[in-house]
Amino acid sequence: MKSYRVGILGATGAVGREMMKVLAERDFPLSELRLLASARSAGKKLNFKDQELTIREAADDAFEGLDIVLGAAENDIAKRFAPAIKAAGAVFVDNSSAFRLDPDVPLVVPEINPEDVKNHHGLIANPNCTTIVSLVAINGLRKASPIESIVASSYQAVSGAGAAGPVELDQQMHALCEGGKVETKTFPYQIACNVIPQIGGAAFEGYTSEEMKLQNEGRKIMHLPEMKVSCTCVRVPVMRSHSVSLLVRTKKKITVEQARELIAAAPGCKLVDDLANKIYPMPLDTSDQDLVFVGRIRPDLIDEKGLNIWCCGDQVRKGAATNAVQIAELVTQL
Amino acid sequence: MKSYRVGILGATGAVGREMMKVLAERDFPLSELRLLASARSAGKKLNFKDQELTIREAADDAFEGLDIVLGAAENDIAKRFAPAIKAAGAVFVDNSSAFRLDPDVPLVVPEINPEDVKNHHGLIANPNCTTIVSLVAINGLRKASPIESIVASSYQAVSGAGAAGPVELDQQMHALCEGGKVETKTFPYQIACNVIPQIGGAAFEGYTSEEMKLQNEGRKIMHLPEMKVSCTCVRVPVMRSHSVSLLVRTKKKITVEQARELIAAAPGCKLVDDLANKIYPMPLDTSDQDLVFVGRIRPDLIDEKGLNIWCCGDQVRKGAATNAVQIAELVTQL
Numbered sequence: 052m053k054s055y056r057v058g059i060l061g062a063t064g065a066v067g068r069e070m071m072k073v074l075a076e077r078d079f080p081l082s083e084l085r086l087l088a089s090a091r092s093a094g095k096k097l098n099f100k101d102q103e104l105t106i107r108e109a110a111d112d113a114f115e116g117l118d119i120v121l122g123a124a125e126n127d128i129a130k131r132f133a134p135a136i137k138a139a140g141a142v143f144v145d146n147s148s149a150f151r152l153d154p155d156v157p158l159v160v161p162e163i164n165p166e167d168v169k170n171h172h173g174l175i176a177n178p179n180c181t182t183i184v185s186l187v188a189i190n191g192l193r194k195a196s197p198i199e200s201i202v203a204s205s206y207q208a209v210s211g212a213g214a215a216g217p218v219e220l221d222q223q224m225h226a227l228c229e230g231g232k233v234e235t236k237t238f239p240y241q242i243a244c245n246v247i248p249q250i251g252g253a254a255f256e257g258y259t260s261e262e263m264k265l266q267n268e269g270r271k272i273m274h275l276p277e278m279k280v281s282c283t284c285v286r287v288p289v290m291r292s293h294s295v296s297l298l299v300r301t302k303k304k305i306t307v308e309q310a311r312e313l314i315a316a317a318p319g320c321k322l323v324d325d326l327a328n329k330i331y332p333m334p335l336d337t338s339d340q341d342l343v344f345v346g347r348i349r350p351d352l353i354d355e356k357g358l359n360i361w362c363c364g365d366q367v368r369k370g371a372a373t374n375a376v377q378i379a380e381l382v383t384q385l
Numbered sequence: 386m387k388s389y390r391v392g393i394l395g396a397t398g399a400v401g402r403e404m405m406k407v408l409a410e411r412d413f414p415l416s417e418l419r420l421l422a423s424a425r426s427a428g429k430k431l432n433f434k435d436q437e438l439t440i441r442e443a444a445d446d447a448f449e450g451l452d453i454v455l456g457a458a459e460n461d462i463a464k465r466f467a468p469a470i471k472a473a474g475a476v477f478v479d480n481s482s483a484f485r486l487d488p489d490v491p492l493v494v495p496e497i498n499p500e501d502v503k504n505h506h507g508l509i510a511n512p513n514c515t516t517i518v519s520l521v522a523i524n525g526l527r528k529a530s531p532i533e534s535i536v537a538s539s540y541q542a543v544s545g546a547g548a549a550g551p552v553e554l555d556q557q558m559h560a561l562c563e564g565g566k567v568e569t570k571t572f573p574y575q576i577a578c579n580v581i582p583q584i585g586g587a588a589f590e591g592y593t594s595e596e597m598k599l600q601n602e603g604r605k606i607m608h609l610p611e612m613k614v615s616c617t618c619v620r621v622p623v624m625r626s627h628s629v630s631l632l633v634r635t636k637k638k639i640t641v642e643q644a645r646e647l648i649a650a651a652p653g654c655k656l657v658d659d660l661a662n663k664i665y666p667m668p669l670d671t672s673d674q675d676l677v678f679v680g681r682i683r684p685d686l687i688d689e690k691g692l693n694i695w696c697c698g699d700q701v702r703k704g705a706a707t708n709a710v711q712i713a714e715l716v717t718q719l
Contacts, residue, residue: 206580224562228559245623246628256683257683279686281685283693287540287621288621290578294619298536346582347591350590350591352613
């Protein structure tokens with residue numbers, strides 16, 4: 052079996068570390084794992100399987116010899132190194148939002164549009180976390196009808212803000228419990244015992260950048276250029292795993308029973324839907340695993356072609372690291 | 386000025402205690418305040434203004450001489466004592482859901498349908514907390530157009546489960562911070578660092594009782610028998626104040642600018658809407674006061690006659706105690 056030389060750009064962040072974990076768990080065929088980060092982290096060591104790997108500084112000459120680079124860094128870093136990664140001949144699977152809407156760059160959720168990987172020119176983008184969780188949840192419905200619109204309200208975990216997010220929530224909880232001062236740094240306001248209805252900056256008609264992703268990225272991933280999405284993104288004091296309340300309207304009516312069957316059969320999903328027995332997806336239950344849990348499936352009471360759906364998925368894993376490693380697996384099969 | 390003899394049925398609960406606070410703050414014209422609770426609490430004392438009041442056991446003969454009884458008890462208690470309150474000649478302003486949909490019982494939000502108080506036959510119902518917060522937020526829009534439908538996803542505080550809710554969240558936060566065992570009693574699952582997509586029992590087509598209230602009570606309060614609502618109710622680890630993400634569709638198009646003006650001018654609302662400066666309603670900011678904060682007003686990206694709106698309001702106050710005392714004030718003006 053062929054094996055690959057893989058780099059992680061931004062290896063010390065929450066997503067980078069999770070990528071290492073997922074590569075190990077899935078036994079990705081590696082002949083080298085190269086950890087790249089800022090000068091600040093260079094020289095530090097991280098464990099991978101039974102090895103100790105030394106972090107190298109990300110620089111233009113750091114990608115030579117690599118087959119695949121998994122990007123776990125911010126937009127500016129991704130843009131800064133994309134040319135060097137291309138020059139080194141590696142395929143860049145990038146988790147930032149820098150290239151997601153570029154028509155030359157496939158945007159892939161392996162359960163939904165794996166075939167798009169074929170069209171890459173050295174760069175494949177990993178979608179937004181809330182977008183991945185929401186689309187995996189409803190993808191099965193497309194076997195019965197195209198999706199026309201989605202109304203979404205999210206309940207996003209602090210992990211979405213990177214490694215500093217859970218640290219800040221934990222510190223604030225300690226401050227509240229111990230009578231200390233609540234300090235804010237990563238989030239603009241106290242997040243413990245609060246919810247903050249802003250993720251990302253102002254982008255379009257009063258929507259934030261995060262709120263526009265489900266429409267913009269969803270259209271591209273699902274090949275549904277007309278799909279319309281009204282989205283509200285809200286940060287909640289949950290450590291990990293995003294939840295989303297979705298109202299999905301389809302071209303043809305799908306019954307609740309049909310929807311349950313389609314979702315139960317869809318890859319990447321787990322149907323968790325038995326209200327009478329208090330069984331439904333919750334972020335605590337979906338953390339640290341790869342499936343998107345889907346439940347609370349009900350008929351829309353406004354439009355007979357609508358369904359209300361509740362889903363939860365681990366933002367760091369399926370929403371980021373696992374999806375990227377799955378894309379890398381598709382690359383190895385080209 | 387005339388003064389009134391007022392009773393509180395369920396005076397020891399979270400809403401009952403808040404009713405005392407609100408009666409004092411608003412200087413309600415009282416000649417007597419009679420605190421009624423279960424036998425377990427009878428004989429205990431609670432402070433009201435500069436007096437110490439002794440709690441009496443709620444019994445059929447406990448309402449004699451009262452003009453108004455504020456109900457802050459569960460449905461079964463409200464039903465149990467409604468005949469005795471009527472027999473005593475008092476007006477029963479009940480916060481339970483027992484009588485809300487009874488066609489002989491007005492269901493009143495004083496900012497929206499104060500005139501309905503006139504039709505009472507001794508009983509006036511106080512609506513559901515999430516319903517009050519949501520309807521006060523959007524009521525101003527009705528000056529421009531009737532409301533046709535609402536898609537709502539709630540972020541409901543633990544205070545909605547009564548006094549035991551905040552105690553449980555606090556205990557669970559302590560357990561998480563101190564490494565203790567997280568115990569659940571009031572909520573079916575851990576609520577600290579989690580969200581629970583169930584409030585109320587299974588009621589209709591997979592919706593919970595709580596989720597049906599915004600449609601059923603909303604139609605009655607707004608005199609819009611055709612209004613359709615798709616609602617998802619979710620408990621979040623917030624102490625107090627409910628938040629709701631609303632997509633409101635109207636018969637005629639309302640622009641964002643119009644909506645801002647209408648909401649800013651609507652009674653009971655505060656417009657808090659400046660995303661660029663990170664200004665929007667948050668539950669921490671709305672706790673312990675009576676206004677519903679409204680912001681994040683955006684055009685629906687699906688239907689041009691829709692608006693996305695985010696609102697927060699104190700569940701114990703405007704969502705329960707304050708609204709009931711406002712109804713009692715209307716009763717004194719009949």
